[in-house]
Amino acid sequence: MSEQDIGELFSVVDAAVFPFPGGAGSWNSSLKAAQASGIFTLATSADSNKCGYDPNLNTYYVPCDAINSMPSILEVYAGRRIGINLINEWDAIALEHYSVYRECLI
Secondary structure, eight states: OOHHHHHHHHHHOSEEEEOOTTOOOTTOHHHHHHHHHTBEEEEEESOTTSOEEETTTTEEEEEGGGGGGHHHHHHHHTTOBOOOOOOOHHHHHHHHHHHHHHHHHO
């Protein structure tokens, strides 16, 4: 799909669901696009430290073996929206590095 079509789709859906058996991650551009749009996103996670609701990303992570819990989570969270979130993990890392380097030059 084109970026325009995906943007239009995200503007009308109540949620994006990514039930990947191996877990979704920062490498997944579809997950990142959904999070950036501000819609509620539900995804599996292989990372035991990444579980539950993250309000900054409007994303709920469930363990890979808990896909059956997704319908009840959708009943609670579907339809929630936050503002467009264009800063991703890599942008934040780049900004942190920029700040460190800038302070070293001053």
